[in-house]
Amino acid sequence: MVQIEPFAVEQWMDAYENTPGVLNIAETCVASISIDYLQALCIDKSKPGPLALSKKLTYGAIRGSNTLRERIAALYTEDGVEPLSQDDVLLTQGAILANFLLFYTLIGPRDHVICVYPTYQQLYSVPASLGAEVSLWKLKKENRYIPDITELETLVKSNTKMIVINNPNNPSGSTIPGNVLGAIVDFAKARHIIVLCDEVYRPLFHSLPRGKEAPPSILSFGYERTISTGSMSKAWSLAGIRLGWIASRDKSIVEAVAEARDYTTISVSRLDDQIASYALSDDVRPNLLRRNLDMARTNLELLDRFVQKHKDVCNWVKPTAGTTAFVQFTQNGEPVDDEAFCLDVLSKTKVMFIPGSKCFGHGKDFKGLVRIGYVNDTAVLEEALKELSSFVGQNLSSRI
Numbered sequence: 001m002v003q004i005e006p007f008a009v010e011q012w013m014d015a016y017e018n019t020p021g022v023l024n025i026a027e028t029c030v031a032s033i034s035i036d037y038l039q040a041l042c043i044d045k046s047k048p049g050p051l052a053l054s055k056k057l058t059y060g061a062i063r064g065s066n067t068l069r070e071r072i073a074a075l076y077t078e079d080g081v082e083p084l085s086q087d088d089v090l091l092t093q094g095a096i097l098a099n100f101l102l103f104y105t106l107i108g109p110r111d112h113v114i115c116v117y118p119t120y121q122q123l124y125s126v127p128a129s130l131g132a133e134v135s136l137w138k139l140k141k142e143n144r145y146i147p148d149i150t151e152l153e154t155l156v157k158s159n160t161k162m163i164v165i166n167n168p169n170n171p172s173g174s175t176i177p178g179n180v181l182g183a184i185v186d187f188a189k190a191r192h193i194i195v196l197c198d199e200v201y202r203p204l205f206h207s208l209p210r211g212k213e214a215p216p217s218i219l220s221f222g223y224e225r226t227i228s229t230g231s232m233s234k235a236w237s238l239a240g241i242r243l244g245w246i247a248s249r250d251k252s253i254v255e256a257v258a259e260a261r262d263y264t265t266i267s268v269s270r271l272d273d274q275i276a277s278y279a280l281s282d283d284v285r286p287n288l289l290r291r292n293l294d295m296a297r298t299n300l301e302l303l304d305r306f307v308q309k310h311k312d313v314c315n316w317v318k319p320t321a322g323t324t325a326f327v328q329f330t331q332n333g334e335p336v337d338d339e340a341f342c343l344d345v346l347s348k349t350k351v352m353f354i355p356g357s358k359c360f361g362h363g364k365d366f367k368g369l370v371r372i373g374y375v376n377d378t379a380v381l382e383e384a385l386k387e388l389s390s391f392v393g394q395n396l397s398s399r400i
């Protein structure tokens with residue numbers, strides 16, 4: 001029987017997100033949208049909607065429609081970089097299955113995997129469940145949660161098969177800059193190590209410091225053994241269609257994963273494929289992305305105001321990208337018990353977010369930190385922060 005750690009963040013969401021009247025600021029998707037809303041974003045109003053209602057619901061194309069795979073490939077277009085082709089893309093039911101299939105296909109008991117931490121737990125717990133040895137590459141607050149490349153030397157082993165990174169990062173909302181990505185790729189290339197970058201929050205680089213450019217995808221560094229996973233859930237607000245992907249320029253990786261995928265997927269839903277194709281079409285994609293970047297910036301400023309107002313009991317590294325922030329609360333100068341804090345806040349105010357040490361850490365790591373998903377509907381965030389502000393005012397103190 002498989003030995004796998006409980007997936008703490010998913011279990012927390014499942015337990016509390018349907019609390020009646022919940023003010024959910026735990027969600028990591030940019031506020032989800034309906035098909036009607038998607039259609040309203042279309043530049044050409046005379047165009048038909050996404051669903052071809054008369055099309056028979058066969059399995060469709062096994063790897064996904066050409067149209068959708070072309071549009072996903074086009075998301076990786078970068079000046080001076082060879083374009084990606086539709087054959088470099090495989091569709092999956094969400095990025096969660098994309099990541100799972102990659103580990104299932106490529107990682108085994110004799111392998112060693114290096115994975116950034118904190119991150120989405122799947123990225124280190126699944127390789128461990130497959131018998132691999134996993135070393136956590138700890139991201140530090142004082143380094144703005146950007147991986148320190150010099151530490152790779154101490155983590156690498158002769159059997160290191162894969163380095164796993166996540167850009168933008170969940171939960172901290174940090175961005176790995178292009179020069180650091182380049183250094184990771186150079187390190188991996190010299191040792192023939194695969195680099196998997198979970199890029200589900202790409203291209204939400206909404207709040208980089210002035211003058212800093214959004215980093216390219218991991219596929220743009222001229223090293224074949226790089227893999228990107230992506231999703232319609234986060235940056236494209238369509239989690240309900242369960243559509244993600246694997247993209248790589250390495251044909252042998254794509255083919256190996258496709259063989260394993262035959263046993264889990266056959267094809268993704270044709271309806272999901274059509275909706276995703278529509279969302280990523282030239283008529284819709286720019287408006288959807290603009291809406292989501294604007295919402296992320298607006299909401300981040302609201303959260304920033306909250307953190308500033310309560311800075312005696314609350315601190316963070318302000319996110320530069322993605323949809324999540326890692327915020328630490330303190331009581332009398334000491335980090336709160338984040339699990340008890342989240343439960344107390346939920347029961348007294350209906351505001352829901354995620355305890356950091358329980359859902360992103362081992363033992364005492366990330367004590368007092370909570371993950372806030374701040375790119376929900378702005379009105380929900382405003383209401384939640386109002387409630388949280390009065391809770392914090394009444395319950396937390398900086399006096400020692």
Ligand SMILES: Cc1ncc(COP(=O)(O)O)c(C=O)c1O
Nearest residue numbers: 094095096120170200231233244
């Ligand atoms: C980093 C990361 N990867 C993958 C996923 C899975 O996303 P989905 O399966 O909805 O595409 C999530 C969801 O929270 C995530 O945060």
